[in-house]
Amino acid sequence: MKNLINRIPKNILDIYKKIEDGKYQIFFVGGCVRNLLMERSVVDWDFTTNARPEAIQKLFKNSFYDNKFGTVGIPLEKSNLPAGRQVVEVTTYRTEGGYSDKRHPSVVKWGKTIEEDLSRRDFTINAIAFNILKNKINLVDPFKGQTDIKEKRVRAVGTPALRFKEDALRLMRAVRIATELSFEIEKNTWKEIKNNAQSVSEISTERVRMELLRIISSDRNYEGLILLKDSGILEFVIPELLDGVGISQKRPGRHHTDDVFTHNLLSMKYCSSNDKIVRFAALIHDVGKPKSMRKDKEGFVIFYNHEVIGAKIAEEICERLKFSRKDREKIISLVRWHMFSIDNTITDAAVRRFIRRIGVENVKDMIDLRIGDRLGSGTQTAESWRLKLFKERIEKELSPKPFSVEDMKVDGNDIMEILGIPSSPKVGEILTKLFEEVDEDLSKNSKEYLTKKIKEFGK
Numbered sequence: 349m350k351n352l353i354n355r356i357p358k359n360i361l362d363i364y365k366k367i368e369d370g371k372y373q374i375f376f377v378g379g380c381v382r383n384l385l386m387e388r389s390v391v392d393w394d395f396t397t398n399a400r401p402e403a404i405q406k407l408f409k410n411s412f413y414d415n416k417f418g419t420v421g422i423p424l425e426k427s428n429l430p431a432g433r434q435v436v437e438v439t440t441y442r443t444e445g446g447y448s449d450k451r452h453p454s455v456v457k458w459g460k461t462i463e464e465d466l467s468r469r470d471f472t473i474n475a476i477a478f479n480i481l482k483n484k485i486n487l488v489d490p491f492k493g494q495t496d497i498k499e500k501r502v503r504a505v506g507t508p509a510l511r512f513k514e515d516a517l518r519l520m521r522a523v524r525i526a527t528e529l530s531f532e533i534e535k536n537t538w539k540e541i542k543n544n545a546q547s548v549s550e551i552s553t554e555r556v557r558m559e560l561l562r563i564i565s566s567d568r569n570y571e572g573l574i575l576l577k578d579s580g581i582l583e584f585v586i587p588e589l590l591d592g593v594g595i596s597q598k599r600p601g602r603h604h605t606d607d608v609f610t611h612n613l614l615s616m617k618y619c620s621s622n623d624k625i626v627r628f629a630a631l632i633h634d635v636g637k638p639k640s641m642r643k644d645k646e647g648f649v650i651f652y653n654h655e656v657i658g659a660k661i662a663e664e665i666c667e668r669l670k671f672s673r674k675d676r677e678k679i680i681s682l683v684r685w686h687m688f689s690i691d692n693t694i695t696d697a698a699v700r701r702f703i704r705r706i707g708v709e710n711v712k713d714m715i716d717l718r719i720g721d722r723l724g725s726g727t728q729t730a731e732s733w734r735l736k737l738f739k740e741r742i743e744k745e746l747s748p749k750p751f752s753v754e755d756m757k758v759d760g761n762d763i764m765e766i767l768g769i770p771s772s773p774k775v776g777e778i779l780t781k782l783f784e785e786v787d788e789d790l791s792k793n794s795k796e797y798l799t800k801k802i803k804e805f806g807k
Contacts, residue, residue, distance in 0.1 A: 352384050352385075352478075352485050353480060353483070353485065355384060355390075356376075356384075359424055360393045360436065363395070363408075363422060363436055363438070364376070364395065364480070366407055366408070367395070367397055367399060367404070367407060367438070368479075370399065370403070370407055372397050372398055372399035372403070373397055373398045373399075373462070373479070374395055374396075374397045374399075374479060375395065375396050375397070375462055375477040375478060375479045375488065376393070376394070376395060376477060376478050376479070377394055377395065377396045377439075377465075377466070377476075377477040378392075378394045378469070378474050379391075379392060379394070379474060380392060380393045380394055381476045381477060381478060382473050382474060382476060382493070382497065385476070385494065385497055386497060386529075392437075393436050394436070394437050394438075394439070395436070395437070395438040395439070396438075396439050396440070396441060396462065396465050396477065397438060397439075397440060397441070398440070398441050398460070399438075399440065400418075400440055400458065401413045401418055401419075401420050401440060404420045404422075404438050404440075405420060408420070408422045410422070410423055411423075418439050418440035418442050418458070419437050419438070419439045420437070420438045420439075421435045421436070421437055422435065422436045422437075422438060423435055424436060440458055440459075441458060441459035441460065441461065441462065441464060441465040442457060442458055442459050442465060442468070443457045443458075443459050443464060443465075443468060462477055462488050463488065463490050465477075466488065466490055466491065466505075467490070467491075467505065467506065468505075469505055470504065470505060470511060470515070470518045470521060470522075471493075471496075471502055471503060471504055471505060471518075471521075471522065471525065471537075472491040472492060472493040472496045472503045472504075472505055473493045473496050473497050473501075473502065473503075473525075473531075474493070475489075475490070475491045475493050475505050476488070476489045476493040476494065477489075491505050491506075496534075500529070500530065500531045500532060501531055501532055501533075501534050502522050502525055502526045502529075502531050502532070502533045502534060502537060503533075503534035503536075503537050504518075504522075504534070504536075504537045504540070508536050508537045508539070508540035508541075509540045509543070509544070511540075512540055512541065512544045512547065513544070513547075516544065516547035516548055516550060516551045517548075517551050517552075517555050517556070517559065519541050519544060519545065519547065519548055519579070519581060520548060520556060520559040520560070520563075520576075520581060521559060522537065522541055523541075523559075523563065523572060523575045523576055523579065523581065524559050524562050524563050524566075524572065526572075526575065527563050527566045527568050527569070527571060527572030527575065528562070528563075528566050528568070530568060533575075538579070541579045541581070542579050542580055545579055545580035545581045545583070545584060546580070546584060548581050548584045548585060549584040553668065553669055553670045554670055556585060556669070557669045557670060557671065560585060560586075560669070561624045561625075561628065562624075563576070564616065564624050564627045564628055564631065565622075565624045565627070569616055569617060569627065570613050570614065570616065570617040573613050573616070573631070574613070577589075577590070585669075586631075586632070586665060588632070588635050588661055588664075588665060589609060589612060589631070589632065589635065590609065591608075591609075591635075591638035591639070592607060592608030592609035592610075592611075592612060592634070592635070592637060592638055593607060593608075593609040594607050594609075595607050595608040595609070595637065595638055595641060595649075596649065597611065597637075597649065597651075605725070605726040606726070608634055608637045608638060611634060611724050611725060612630075612631055612632065612633065612634050612635065612724075613631065613724075614720075614723070614724035614725075615630045615631070615633060615634070615717070615720040615721045615723075615724030615725075616628075616630045616631040616720065616724075617720070617724065618719065618720045618723035618724050618730075619716055619717055619719065619720030620716040620719045620720065620730065621712075621713055621716035621717070621720075623713065623716075625675050625678055625679060626678075626682065626713045626716055626717060628679060629662075629678070629679045629682035629683055629713075629717055630682075630716075630717045630720045630721070630724075632658070632661075632662055632665060632679075632683060633658065633682065633683050633686050633717060633721060634651075634654065634658065634721075635658050635661050635662060635665070635683070636651075636653075636654040636655060636656070636657035636658025636659070636660075636661055636683075637651040637654045637658070639654075639657050639661070640652060640653055640654040640657045655683065655684055655685070655686060655687045656684065658683045658684070659680050659683050659684035662679055662680050662683040662684075663676070663680050666679055666680065678710060678713070681706050681707065681710060682706070682710065682713060682714060682717055685702075685705055685706050685714065686714065686717055686718065686721065688702055688714070688718075690732075690734045690735050690737075690738040691734065692734055692737055695788070696741070696745065696790075697787050697788045697789075699738075699741050699742060699745050700745055700750055700751055700787060701787075702742075703742065703745060703746065703750045704750065704752075708746065708749075708750060711742060711746070715735075715739060715742075718735065719731065719735075722735075751787065751790065753779065753783050755793070756779070756782065756783060756786065756793060756798070757793050757794055757795045757798055758779075758782070758795065758798045758799065758802065759779070760775045760776070760779055762798075762799070762802065763775050763778050763779060763802055763805075766799060766802045766803060766806070767802065767803075767805065767806045768806075778802065778805050782798055782801060782802070785801070786798070
């Protein structure tokens with residue numbers, strides 16, 4: 349156990365030692381303990397102590413305390429933690445009760461022992477604590493969390509039904525932790541997750557979105573989404589995905605082998621981007637298929653304009669889950685234009701329109717989604733020769749930058765001077781028409797040719 353101490357950063361140990369030197373009990377607790385025992389990297393370091401918040405703040409002048417749950421935040425001046433993880437949380441031992449909003453305790457009382465504090469925590473693997481006595485690790489594990497780590501099991505502390513009624517977000521946390529750690533959920537815990545799935549709709553949308561995106565960010569995101577579906581939670585998070593269950597996409601000459609629901613999940617799984625927003629877009633990219641489903645003259649299913657319908661549904665999903673405006677626009681754009689043509693006969697102008705339509709910043713993301721879509725359809729290769737050629741043509745158009753109105757040999761001032769007209773919407777209309785013509789044939793981008801065309805608008 350001594351080697352665990354060597355894995356704790358000095359600035360974290362300094363905080364521990366300062367509280368200990370203040371004659372208080374202090375324990376490492378929660379996910380950091382679990383990850384240390386599993387030899388995984390630690391992102392968040394948390395402590396629990398018998399010191400009251402005001403006592404902790406006396407020890408750390410730069411700390412802050414703005415909640416009623418006994419948690420003091422201590423900023424790290426010289427942090428080696430990832431961006432956004434620059435605060436260590438120190439929480440006073442506590443007991444809780446009366447979870448009226450199914451998320452936060454209505455009553456918080458200070459606890460007296462570490463065992464009392466651990467008994468209020470969510471899962472046994474998170475209810476392990478340790479302190480350092482004579483340079484040795486002293487583990488406190490009243491709920492056999494170490495056994496559950498060894499047997500790769502997520503199990504609620506005490507009575508599962510009570511744990512989930514206290515805090516409904518624990519339903520998604522159980523799935524997320526099982527997904528990230530490749531653990532199974534213990535049968536009684538799983539039973540109560542299914543029994544309480546509807547409670548997810550009663551908690552903060554922002555917290556639900558955060559847990560969902562962490563699942564999507566996992567290497568086992570497909571398995572995580574299946575757990576959400578089988579538990580009944582998905583029905584209260586993204587019910588639109590479930591509309592694709594059982595809707596076949598098979599038709600002669602096409603490579604689709606799964607129903608729409610499974611295809612969406614596999615597209616997310618195989619999406620070559622590590623960006624959780626792009627992966628989310630891949631997850632819902634075909635969400636418009638169930639509503640657009642029709643049959644052709646031969647009786648085979650078709651999904652005409654599903655990307656248009658899907659973009660509208662994606663907007664509704666993003667608004668419900670309260671994505672930021674930036675992320676919402678990106679997701680909607682990726683869903684709306686994911687059916688872009690990569691036929692080798694398309695013109696250079698069409699390639700430039702594709703780039704402008706989705707934005708230079710989204711080009712790689714769209715390709716990554718397309719790769720996920722392709723692999724999620726049952727093909728064995730990530731890129732067809734057409735897609736490779738299309739990528740080459742995109743790179744050519746992006747070097748040094750895509751052609752735009754600013755690259756025209758004339759501008760609005762030229763139009764006003766040549767036609768003798770003041771600034772007006774007509775100037776913009778003429779410039780747009782000129783740009784559309786030049787974009788189709790860049791050889792026309794000359795001062796002489798465009799001046800001649802401008803004069804024609806004055807006749």
